[in-house]
Amino acid sequence: MAGKKVLIVYAHQEPKSFNGSLLKTAVEELTKQGCSVTVSDLYAMQFEPRATRNDIVGHLHNSEAFNYGVETWEAYKRGALSKDLVEEQKKVQEADLLIFQFPLFWFNMPAILKGWMDRVLVQGFAYDLSKAYDGGLLQDKLSLFSFTTGGSKEKYAIRGGIRYLLWPMQHGIMHFCGVKVLEPHICYAPENVSEEKRKEMLAAWSQRLKTLWKEEPIDCSPEWYFK
Secondary structure: OOOEEEEEEEOOOOOOHHHHHHHHHHHHHHHOOOOOEEEEHHHHHHHOOOOHHHHHHHOOOOOOOOOOOHHHHHHHHHHOOHHHHHHHHHHHEEEEEEEEEEEEEEOOOOOOHHHHHHOOOOOOOOOOEEEEHHOOOOOOEEEEEEEEEOOOOOHHHOOOOOHHHHHHHHHHHHHHHHOOOOOEEEHHHHHHHHHHHHHHHHHHHHHHHOOOHHHHOOOOOHHHHHO
């Protein structure tokens, strides 16, 4: 939709990968719609995933015992977070839609993407303990987790489905921060299917993006994940 701003946080080492193709498809289709698209390519940026003392510029709130959550909260309030965090927070703040593109690692997001969540979405910026979930600080934004798997859809089905894996990502992070969550886009086992099937997956992603702004967010309740 023209005028909308999109941030794609991309976590794959190889531009020629299927995740890279999904990223390219999203950038092309959303740009064609008139959206302003920004990509945070975490590996290319050599994004630091570790949450450390280096994330705070200047003095600590408590130099006797380091508490990352407290220190980043205090640093955010006084404008003393490291430059890379400020830059990423600005991208988040300006975005109408956040897309996370990644391969599923051990039933979770890659460590570099989890580190982005840990370091960028600090208290005061993304959430407040008194203002969480529907009252979170990042309201009026949409999010979408687009990822690939190693296993087939059938293999996930016999183990209870894949939705329960999304509880900590979609509910525990995005919904907690007040961000509305769209249905995830899952490409099952692209490495184990034909080239024709991979092209169909990319076409399906492109087609979905054409009407994405008309979609309604999911019901962020335990029933959606565990029913």
